[in-house]
Amino acid sequence: MREDPRDHGRLAGLSPAAVALAARCEPKVNELARRMAREVFEQLRGYSGLPADVKDVEIAATARHAMRLFLRGTDAGAAPYALEYFQERAAQRAEEGMPLHLLLRTYGLGARELWRVLRETAAPEEQDALAELAEALFTAEDRVVGAVTESYLDEQAALVAERQEQRRSRARALLEGARHPDDPVVDGPTLVLYAHFIEPAPSGERSPVAVRRLLRRAQTALDRAFGTETLALLDGGGGHVVVPGCDEAPPRLLDALREAAGPEARLACARAQSAQDIPAAARQATEVVRVARACGRPAGLHRLDDVLLEYHVSRPSDASDRIAALLTPLDGRPELLQTLRTHLGQRQDRRATARVLRLHPNSVDNRLTRIQELTGLDLGSPRDTALALAALSVRAADATG
Structure with missing residues (x-):
């Protein structure tokens, strides 16, 4: 041997x-x-x-x-x-x-x-x-x-990693109106969510490890809230979630997402009656969050009915450029735009606006006066208030479009 x-x-x-x-x-x-x-x-x-x-x-x-x-x-x-x-x-x-x-x-x-x-x-x-x-x-x-x-x-x-990529691939296919080769036909109601976590951080400020942890926490929170493996397409700033066979968000969904992604998390839901309706539902949920942010709504769960007027007037039209131009005099004055957005989001309650911005109420009054001087909009007038809301919405749509 x-x-x-x-x-x-x-x-x-x-x-x-x-x-x-x-x-x-x-x-x-x-x-x-x-x-x-x-x-x-x-x-x-x-x-x-x-x-x-x-x-x-x-x-x-x-x-x-x-x-x-x-x-x-x-x-x-x-x-x-x-x-x-x-x-x-x-x-x-x-x-x-x-x-x-x-x-x-x-x-x-x-x-x-x-x-x-x-x-x-x-x-x-x-x-x-x-x-x-x-x-x-x-x-x-x-x-x-x-x-x-x-x-x-x-x-x-x-x-x-392979399982996560499969779920992302299935979510991507549904959001694009296609069918994933490994996915059964989605028939019946589907809940589509858009989640917004935080503003994207400057390059190098958020490490890849921190982003991965955020995504793991968010995915786990979503899965637990719905009691199933949700199809999520998320990045560090948020993204879309598709839940086939579901037509209503669970009661503690927002709380679970805030625990995972922070108190500034925003969320909107839209229902799709069939697979071909999923892309449109995703666009609607995204727009609801965008409009809510643009109008100074506090972070939370946003519904279309909550921003119905703002959503409607922010749709592109021949008048969009003229409406957006109403706030051009505030360009270069981000503190005034923030004050206007917050004030309208707080239903024009000057004290509530002051608390959110951490200012004295008199400082809020001074800023509002300056906004009215520069733009010519009377924020005490329902019509001008509606125009200001429309201008904020259109400008936000232009910025993200």
Whole structure:
């Protein structure tokens, strides 16, 4: 029999007595692996629910391979060709959905059982050899568990990313009025949401890690609120969510989204009666949020009925440019535009406007007076107030269009 060149150096760190003790234990490997798979691991919560073929074939085979590698002197499983086997099995367990804690405990219990066999097999005069093998066993377990954990987490991350991309792809197809090849026909009512988190931050101000955390929190909040995997197409500033088979937002949706994305989160919902109505519903929800923001409405859940006039007058028409031009005198005066927007959003309550802007009410009065002087609009007149609202809405539409 040709000697495997990889065997050289495997036993160099162990005494002849330790090698002999390990060799006497090797014939017990098959029986021990079967006992582990059928009895020892059964004490682990969740193990009994695994498929029989996974327990009796996959896990038993991995335990058998690990024990043979160790007893034949593989240097604590440190060789790459030895670790690769365990890494592949870990990736397979991740794909099957086996919890990581359960997988790692099988390795811990396996090492303990192997130690028990070594201890029972050792003669009184082999205590030094037994101590050598104990140290080698602890080192082997540490290295294998490290490699297994890394491989499992890498595979799990890849699976999560793949699943998220599938959901994004399905959402994108529905929002574009197309059908995703892996998606069943969407028939019946569908709820379409547009969420706005915060204004996009300047380049470099928000790290990719912070954005990913925000998206994970938002996606989790949406899934929990609806009790299903929602189809979301989100980025750091917000985005669209499609919920087939649903025609009403759950009561705590806004609270859940605010907990995930912050108190400035805005949300609007629109119903689509069929798949072909989804793109139009998405546009409506987006416009409702945009109009609410442009008119100074406080952050929250916005409904079309809440901004019905503003939504209507912000639609493009021959008069749009002339209406927008009413506020041209305020260009370069962002504090005046903000005051006007907030004042109208607070139903022209000067004290409420002052609280939102953190100003003295007299300062609000001074700004409103200056706005009226520059624009010629009388904010005490219902007609001029409507024109100011229309101008803010049209300018916002131009800015985002």
